[in-house]
Amino acid sequence: MIVAFVLLLVVIGSVGFHLISPWWWTPIASNWGYIDDTINLTFWITGFVFVAVLTFMAYCVFRFRHTKGHKAHYEPESAKLEIWLSVLTSLGVIAMLTPGLFVWYQFITVPDGADEFEVLGQQWMWSYRYPGKDGRLGKTDPRNVTADNPFGIDTADPAGQDDVLVQGEDLHLPLDRPVKFLLRSLDVLHDFYVPQFRAKMDMIPGMITYFWITPTRTGTFDILCAELCGVGHHAMRGIVVVEEESAYKDWLAQQPTFAQSLAKANAGTRRVSTLNAGGSVR
Amino acid sequence: MADVTNRDIDYVAPAEVEEEELYHAHSWITKYVFSQDAKVIAIQYSLTAIAIGLVGLVLSWLMRLQLGFPDYFSFIDAEHYYQFITMHGMIMVVYLLTALFLGGFGNYFIPLMVGARDMVFPYVNMLSFWIYLIAVLVLVASFFVEGGPTGAGWTLYPPQTILSGTPGSDGGIVLMLVSLALFIVGFTMGGLNYVVTVLQGRTRGMTMMRLPLTVWGIFIATILALLAFPALFVGAIMMLFDKLLGTSFFMPAIVELGEQLSYGGGSPLLFQHLFWFFGHPEVYIVALPAFGIVSDLISVHARKNIFGYRMMVWALVAIGGLSFIVWAHHMYVSGMNPYFGFFFATTTLIIAIPTALKVYNWVLTLWQGDIHLTLPMLFALAFIVTFVNGGITGLFLGNVVVDVPLSDTMFVVAHFHMVMGVAPLLVIFGSIYHWYPKITGRMLNEGMGQFHFWVTFLGAYAIFFPMHYLGFLGVPRRYYEIGETMFVPDSAQTLSAFITVMTLIVGFSQVVFLFNLVWSLFHGEKADPNPWRATTLEWQTPETPPGHGNFGKALPIVYRWAYDYSVPGAKEDFIPQNMPPSKVSGKKKTKPRRAKRK
Numbered sequence: 001m002i003v004a005f006v007l008l009l010v011v012i013g014s015v016g017f018h019l020i021s022p023w024w025w026t027p028i029a030s031n032w033g034y035i036d037d038t039i040n041l042t043f044w045i046t047g048f049v050f051v052a053v054l055t056f057m058a059y060c061v062f063r064f065r066h067t068k069g070h071k072a073h074y075e076p077e078s079a080k081l082e083i084w085l086s087v088l089t090s091l092g093v094i095a096m097l098t099p100g101l102f103v104w105y106q107f108i109t110v111p112d113g114a115d116e117f118e119v120l121g122q123q124w125m126w127s128y129r130y131p132g133k134d135g136r137l138g139k140t141d142p143r144n145v146t147a148d149n150p151f152g153i154d155t156a157d158p159a160g161q162d163d164v165l166v167q168g169e170d171l172h173l174p175l176d177r178p179v180k181f182l183l184r185s186l187d188v189l190h191d192f193y194v195p196q197f198r199a200k201m202d203m204i205p206g207m208i209t210y211f212w213i214t215p216t217r218t219g220t221f222d223i224l225c226a227e228l229c230g231v232g233h234h235a236m237r238g239i240v241v242v243e244e245e246s247a248y249k250d251w252l253a254q255q256p257t258f259a260q261s262l263a264k265a266n267a268g269t270r271r272v273s274t275l276n277a278g279g280s281v282r
Numbered sequence: 283m284a285d286v287t288n289r290d291i292d293y294v295a296p297a298e299v300e301e302e303e304l305y306h307a308h309s310w311i312t313k314y315v316f317s318q319d320a321k322v323i324a325i326q327y328s329l330t331a332i333a334i335g336l337v338g339l340v341l342s343w344l345m346r347l348q349l350g351f352p353d354y355f356s357f358i359d360a361e362h363y364y365q366f367i368t369m370h371g372m373i374m375v376v377y378l379l380t381a382l383f384l385g386g387f388g389n390y391f392i393p394l395m396v397g398a399r400d401m402v403f404p405y406v407n408m409l410s411f412w413i414y415l416i417a418v419l420v421l422v423a424s425f426f427v428e429g430g431p432t433g434a435g436w437t438l439y440p441p442q443t444i445l446s447g448t449p450g451s452d453g454g455i456v457l458m459l460v461s462l463a464l465f466i467v468g469f470t471m472g473g474l475n476y477v478v479t480v481l482q483g484r485t486r487g488m489t490m491m492r493l494p495l496t497v498w499g500i501f502i503a504t505i506l507a508l509l510a511f512p513a514l515f516v517g518a519i520m521m522l523f524d525k526l527l528g529t530s531f532f533m534p535a536i537v538e539l540g541e542q543l544s545y546g547g548g549s550p551l552l553f554q555h556l557f558w559f560f561g562h563p564e565v566y567i568v569a570l571p572a573f574g575i576v577s578d579l580i581s582v583h584a585r586k587n588i589f590g591y592r593m594m595v596w597a598l599v600a601i602g603g604l605s606f607i608v609w610a611h612h613m614y615v616s617g618m619n620p621y622f623g624f625f626f627a628t629t630t631l632i633i634a635i636p637t638a639l640k641v642y643n644w645v646l647t648l649w650q651g652d653i654h655l656t657l658p659m660l661f662a663l664a665f666i667v668t669f670v671n672g673g674i675t676g677l678f679l680g681n682v683v684v685d686v687p688l689s690d691t692m693f694v695v696a697h698f699h700m701v702m703g704v705a706p707l708l709v710i711f712g713s714i715y716h717w718y719p720k721i722t723g724r725m726l727n728e729g730m731g732q733f734h735f736w737v738t739f740l741g742a743y744a745i746f747f748p749m750h751y752l753g754f755l756g757v758p759r760r761y762y763e764i765g766e767t768m769f770v771p772d773s774a775q776t777l778s779a780f781i782t783v784m785t786l787i788v789g790f791s792q793v794v795f796l797f798n799l800v801w802s803l804f805h806g807e808k809a810d811p812n813p814w815r816a817t818t819l820e821w822q823t824p825e826t827p828p829g830h831g832n833f834g835k836a837l838p839i840v841y842r843w844a845y846d847y848s849v850p851g852a853k854e855d856f857i858p859q860n861m862p863p864s865k866v867s868g869k870k871k872t873k874p875r876r877a878k879r880k
């Protein structure tokens with residue numbers, strides 16, 4: 001009696017908690033509302049199963065609990081029932097998987113004409129590189145990394161000279177333009193994650209990974225590292241500013257190109273390398 | 283005596299070998315320490331697993347203290363925190379749950395339930411435990427080396443695992459990898475035994491389709507483990523080479539804190555594939571024995587045959603097979619080829635179908651049953667609640683695009699604790715309450731058991747259910763502290779503190795449980811040989827606890843499946859598997875034979 005009641009309370013409590021919980025998605029700031037929709041659909045389907053199965057169980061516990069003289073019914077199996085249940089479950093699975101795969105296809109298919117830029121992760125900081133006037137990012141290799149060339153850009157590649165480098169500063173993105181994030185790491189795995197964008201992807205030394213989004217509202221959002229990357233993992237933060245395209249362009253124009261920063265370094269005003277800045281976390 | 287001397291090889295001393303049916307211990311040491319009796323080995327495995335599991339439990343308290351009250355505990359710094367999570371995760375999954383289900387339950391119940399006198403290879407079985415013990419000691423030793431244990435996360439992803447930015451990247455990681463390799467060696471010895479004993483050691487009449495589901499669950503899980511652990515073994519050895527010899531299996535060109543390292547050409551993703559090729563089946567290595575055992579607990583205590591036995595067996599087999607082609611669902615955002623997502627999401631969601639069928643059959647077994655709300659039954663019901671909950675959130679994470687925002691958040695932590703932490707542990711508790719009378723001859727104390735059950739079930743649910751919602755917010759996992767953000771409201775910290783308080787309460791109730799285990803050993807009520815009136819062979823032994831050789835003079839002969847409960851026309855509401863058909867409808871109460879043997 002009590003047991004059946006508590007089981008029922010667990011069901012009611014779970015659903016109730018879900019309905020009144022103040023903890024839910026942070027408001028979205030990208031085009032991936034489809035992901036939220038898929039999750040809501042999944043909630044409906046699985047929530048129904050959760051309530052149905054556990055309520056049925058609570059009922060059984062209530063109705064068929066042992067009383068004197070009561071005897072169980074003998075019924076080894078029922079092929080018909082099992083087939084019905086398999087079919088219904090399969091339908092539920094298909095209902096969730098189909099939209100899921102459809103949205104996944106969109107997620108991995110970058111629209112033509114998306115802007116590209118690079119995020120560089122290293123213990124425990126973020127840096128960014130934009131392609132500059134020629135619209136192309138220069139080649140890189142970790143073997144090229146020095147204090148003056150923290151991105152490891154190939155100095156022989158002309159496409160690299162006008163690349164715009166952003167270090168120790170916030171990331172800026174223009175509103176409403178599809179943008180492809182090219183993700184690169186110098187040392188260990190990291191993961192570029194902005195909760196409001198509903199997107200994240202690991203960064204792997206030796207590889208370039210990507211995802212794409214279209215920012216849909218202006219604002220300032222946290223960037224977090226979502227793949228354990230050592231003792232400073234939780235402190236590997238950044239900020240992304242989504243703004244109107246004109247403001248974005250003004251900001252970008254103020255950032256140094258690779259050629260400029262090299263020239264500055266060669267002019268003898270050797271700045272202290274920012275490379276080791278992250279080391280202070282330890 | 284068989285003469286095995288070969289006269290042609292005179293440089294080898296001639297030998298005569300005595301023929302032996304079953305190994306017999308001759309001294310206290312060979313009986314209780316270096317024992318070859320599966321039941322003693324089972325208890326050795328279980329006690330070691332519980333001991334190291336307690337370390338894992340204490341680590342979870344420390345982590346929760348940090349997360350719930352970030353500024354109070356100055357002795358927990360980031361370095362320690364990451365070491366705690368890593369050791370906690372690895373201990374719980376491998377050294378506690380795997381060892382307890384297979385080494386503990388497998389050893390105790392396989393021979394008894396299939397009607398064998400012991401495992402097929404008792405000596406190898408003994409070695410299995412001692413190597414496991416050494417693996418545990420090596421793991422414990424890593425707490426005491428310079429730099430402490432590894433803090434790389436239980437997934438041990440390179441490159442960070444062996445680089446200096448990660449705590450314990452010297453001695454700690456080496457000992458962890460060595461310990462894992464030893465564990466796998468030891469497990470393989472035991473595992474071969476379990477499989478061969480099920481296939482070869484069954485008594486007359488015990489066909490495969492008459493095996494209790496407990497045996498089926500452990501059997502399939504062992505096969506999975508034998509096939510999956512080698513992938514981890516290979517990964518561990520290669521990583522040891524990368525660490526100690528400077529090879530680059532998993533290490534690409536790396537610039538660490540401005541310095542060029544001499545690695546180059548390796549693939550971090552390769553390790554992830556190896557790890558999860560092991561890691562996903564590992565989830566089922568823990569889950570399938572629980573599935574099997576809980577089926578039997580429900581059936582016995584609802585006095586009803588398990589609904590759809592054949593479907594239950596085939597579902598176990600199907601889940602086991604499918605579990606080898608879903609591993610990369612842990613890698614949707616790893617940067618692997620994104621087209622893999624289509625394949626792995628599909629296989630992952632397909633696995634939900636046989637799994638759901640098992641759940642349906644458990645609750646359908648309750649339907650029209652005669653439900654005795656004993657402690658084992660309560661734990662079984664609680665298992666269904668937490669497993670349904672955790673299984674459902676698996677459908678979120680398996681559906682590739684839904685995983686993108688949720689992966690590496692507290693949602694994942696909540697999901698896997700519910701489904702592979704709490705749910706299997708509830709089955710373990712339930713089965714201890716169920717089989718303790720057979721193993722010790724005494725009942726566990728009911729009052730303490732009730733306290734333990736309610737606090738553990740409701741407490742664990744209150745810990746992990748709300749935790750999902752922190753994940754929705756976007757709180758990442760493996761964060762020493764979330765600190766100031768623009769998206770996490772202050773109320774989330776209140777929730778986190780609540781979770782920590784619940785953790786300590788649930789932790790306390792485990793102390794009560796352990797006390798009960800010891801107390802009842804001396805003061806528990808004397809147990810009937812078959813207190814739950816169950817059908818399976820372990821309850822029909824002539825002695826309780828079962829003696830060496832399990833079944834006295836003659837092995838039992840099996841006439842029926844394991845689920846003849848409440849059969850119409852039968853006198854009792856259960857018919858033991860070894861009861862001959864002629865005695866079933868007999869007028870007088872048939873008791874299992876009690877062979878006297880000294």
Ligand code: HEM
Pocket residue numbers: 342343345346349367368370371372374375379434435436437695698699702703704707742745758759760761785788
């Ligand atoms: C009441 C008991 C338990 C509590 C309170 C608890 C708590 C925790 C906490 C706080 C974390 C760290 C989460 C984070 O990443 O921020 C964690 C991680 C983990 N726990 Fe538990 N845990 C418990 C039992 C278990 C059990 C029984 C298992 C067995 C499956 C388990 C397996 C793991 C694993 C695999 C990790 C991940 C470690 C990693 O991220 O490397 N835990 N647990």
Ligand SMILES: [Cu+2]
Pocket residue numbers: 121124189190191225226227228229233236
């Ligand atoms: Cu990072």
Ligand SMILES: [Cu+2]
Pocket residue numbers: 561562563565608609611612
């Ligand atoms: Cu998996």
